[in-house]
Amino acid sequence: RKEVEQDPGPFNVPEGATVAFNCTYSNSASQSFFWYRQDCRKEPKLLMSVYSSGNEDGRFTAQLNRASQYISLLIRDSKLSDSATYLCAVNIDAAGNTGKLIFGQGTTLQVKP
Amino acid sequence: SQTIHQWPATLVQPVGSPLSLECTVEGTSNPNLYWYRQAAGRGLQLLFYSVGIGQISSEVPQNLSASRPQDRQFILSSKKLLLSDSGFYLCAWSEDSYEQYFGPGTRLTVT
Numbered sequence: 001r002k003e004v005e006q007d008p009g010p011f012n013v014p015e016g017a018t019v020a021f022n023c024t025y026s027n028s029a030s031q032s033f034f035w036y037r038q039d040c041r042k043e044p045k046l047l048m049s050v051y052s053s054g055n056e057d058g059r060f061t062a063q064l065n066r067a068s069q070y071i072s073l074l075i076r077d078s079k080l081s082d083s084a085t086y087l088c089a090v091n092i093d094a095a096g097n098t099g100k101l102i103f104g105q106g107t108t109l110q111v112k113p
Numbered sequence: 114s115q116t117i118h119q120w121p122a123t124l125v126q127p128v129g130s131p132l133s134l135e136c137t138v139e140g141t142s143n144p145n146l147y148w149y150r151q152a153a154g155r156g157l158q159l160l161f162y163s164v165g166i167g168q169i170s171s172e173v174p175q176n177l178s179a180s181r182p183q184d185r186q187f188i189l190s191s192k193k194l195l196l197s198d199s200g201f202y203l204c205a206w207s208e209d210s211y212e213q214y215f216g217p218g219t220r221l222t223v224t
Contacts, residue, residue, distance in 0.1 A: 042217075043218045044157070044203075044215050046213070046214060100162060102159075103157040
């Protein structure tokens with residue numbers, strides 16, 4: 001089993017739709033989780049951090065399920081500009097100071113007019 | 114505010130040539146620094162990380178090396194490039210080992 005797994009998609013949704021991505025992780029000791037957005041040929045940009053059960057920022061909601069070891073990202077009222085690849089990342093050094101992250105392969109979202 | 118710079122933005126190098134990519138961070142002190150590679154259509158692979166000057170940890174065996182000569186400078190090098198070294202090289206920094214922020218990246222093509 002990979003340390004961090006995502007459904008690569010692509011997810012093709014119409015504008016205004018609600019879409020959800022899941023990301024599973026294997027290290028039960030992980031304490032911090034992140035969602036990044038990456039546009040084509042650009043660097044990943046931090047979208048949301050998840051330290052406890054969840055986090056909400058406007059149309060975006062991230063949730064953590066420790067029992068089942070997954071995090072999810074929900075996007076409501078999808079916009080054309082939401083089209084991108086969404087990467088989840090998991091801190092695998094819970095006890096140390098390295099801040100090492102393992103990234104999933106990314107989920108591609110295409111929002112259609 | 115903090116900013117991170119990488120250069121060059123793009124690079125085309127022949128097989129067997131040396132490599133030096135530079136990353137600098139402004140507006141923070143003693144950050145953790147990271148080098149990643151993203152091959153075409155692939156995820157991010159952590160190559161090296163550093164928690165302080167002169168402290169480098171390697172994640173995968175390869176013909177690349179990293180150095181941190183100053184607190185906010187991180188350099189990725191190779192003596193002889195291979196075709197498989199092609200990819201998108203990203204530098205990132207973090208404070209307190211939490212969120213990581215990426216530089217604009219260097220797109221390397223080895224021919």
